[in-house]
Amino acid sequence: MTNAASLGVYVHLPFCPYICPYCDFAKWPHRRSAADRYLRALEAEIDATPPRKAGTIFLGGGTPNAYDASTLASVMQRLRARFPAPGDVQPEISVEVNPELVESGDFETYRSAGVTRVSIGVQSFDPVEIATLGRRHSVDQVAAVVASARAAGIGSISIDLMFAVPGQSPGSWRRSLERAIALGVDHVSTYGLTVEEGTPYAGWRLREPGAFLDADREADLYDIAIATLESAGFEHYEISNFARPGHACAHNANYWANGQYVGLGVGAASFLDGVRRVNTRDLEGYLEAAMSGAPIPGEAERLLGTKRAGEAAMLALRTAQGVCLQAFKERYGIDFMTYYAPILANLTADGLLEIDDDRARLTRRGRFLANDACGAFVTFE
Numbered sequence: 001m002t003n004a005a006s007l008g009v010y011v012h013l014p015f016c017p018y019i020c021p022y023c024d025f026a027k028w029p030h031r032r033s034a035a036d037r038y039l040r041a042l043e044a045e046i047d048a049t050p051p052r053k054a055g056t057i058f059l060g061g062g063t064p065n066a067y068d069a070s071t072l073a074s075v076m077q078r079l080r081a082r083f084p085a086p087g088d089v090q091p092e093i094s095v096e097v098n099p100e101l102v103e104s105g106d107f108e109t110y111r112s113a114g115v116t117r118v119s120i121g122v123q124s125f126d127p128v129e130i131a132t133l134g135r136r137h138s139v140d141q142v143a144a145v146v147a148s149a150r151a152a153g154i155g156s157i158s159i160d161l162m163f164a165v166p167g168q169s170p171g172s173w174r175r176s177l178e179r180a181i182a183l184g185v186d187h188v189s190t191y192g193l194t195v196e197e198g199t200p201y202a203g204w205r206l207r208e209p210g211a212f213l214d215a216d217r218e219a220d221l222y223d224i225a226i227a228t229l230e231s232a233g234f235e236h237y238e239i240s241n242f243a244r245p246g247h248a249c250a251h252n253a254n255y256w257a258n259g260q261y262v263g264l265g266v267g268a269a270s271f272l273d274g275v276r277r278v279n280t281r282d283l284e285g286y287l288e289a290a291m292s293g294a295p296i297p298g299e300a301e302r303l304l305g306t307k308r309a310g311e312a313a314m315l316a317l318r319t320a321q322g323v324c325l326q327a328f329k330e331r332y333g334i335d336f337m338t339y340y341a342p343i344l345a346n347l348t349a350d351g352l353l354e355i356d357d358d359r360a361r362l363t364r365r366g367r368f369l370a371n372d373a374c375g376a377f378v379t380f381e
């Protein structure tokens with residue numbers, strides 16, 4: 001049993017074999033010397049962080065498996081010693097992997113280190129879309145990676161897919177979804193492409209706006225994802241996430257439940273004792289501070305009262321359960337229906353939100369427009 005309500009630990013491993021043209025994450029091209037230095041800094045940060053019990057650990061990136069499997073296993077062991085699971089809880093330990101970098105025996109090494117879940121960055125099974133996204137895996141490679149994770153005893157296998165890719169059609173999107181389902185994975189995350197300023201994709205969109213899908217076509221693709229995955233037995237448990245029964249990601253569920261988490265590594269975010277803190281995205285600044293034992297530079301904000309409640313509402317509405325009105329009142333001391341009445345009136349009038357006796361949930365249209373729909377709760381005073 002994993003425990004979604006307990007602390008989660010996120011570790012950012014920011015190196016990638018190459019940089020995808022749409023990416024806005026904290027990431028750098030993989031260089032052996034930089035990766036070794038980063039590992040030492042990360043170990044120092046782990047050792048300097050007060051120990052706590054944690055129900056979930058998540059190694060994300062970047063591309064965690066730009067490091068070899070034995071290195072990742074030693075990071076996991078260090079983390080498990082610093083953040084042991086509470087009581088007899090079986091911790092959920094996840095690793096993101098790039099399928100191109102998986103080597104024979106990797107999953108056995110991960111499994112021995114306690115990994116229970118892998119998330120495979122696939123994005124598409126269509127060779128043209130894979131090339132458009134600047135990725136280099138083959139369809140057969142992904143199938144082999146899923147099979148070897150399963151053979152090694154990894155209990156939960158997830159695939160990331162992307163929609164609204166330039167050139168993508170409803171048919172090619174449906175085929176990618178069906179391919180993931182046919183591989184027998186337990187979990188699928190579907191993300192709409194976001195063009196971030198400063199990326200090569202932003203320049204492409206400026207030169208050729210017609211190559212990118214408009215909101216209506218993107219909404220159609222989102223609907224196809226919901227219909228295809230739900231009819232295959234996946235539960236749409238969060239805006240972007242679908243799981244077979246028992247395979248929802250406990251680590252992310254803890255975020256959406258406004259739970260506490262520790263973030264380690266460059267650019268990683270923490271939320272502890274009401275304070276949200278984000279480590280600097282400046283790699284050199286991070287390395288120097290961590291190696292010298294100084295506090296990691298970054299930004300911190302205390303979330304109190306209505307600010308914390310607004311954040312919690314925004315996160316809860318991302319999930320299929322939505323906001324439980326009674327639990328919200330007990331936890332935040334705020335009557336959801338009364339306090340947020342002006343926002344609720346607008347959202348229900350626009351068909352984005354539905355409210356029954358004890359819950360508020362986004363409609364299907366509201367889920368597609370979730371950032372607009374939920375953002376209002378965060379800024380409401």
Ligand code: SF4
Pocket residue numbers: 015016018019020023024025027061062063121
């Ligand atoms: S692999 Fe992920 S983190 Fe790395 S460049 Fe591509 S999208 Fe960004």
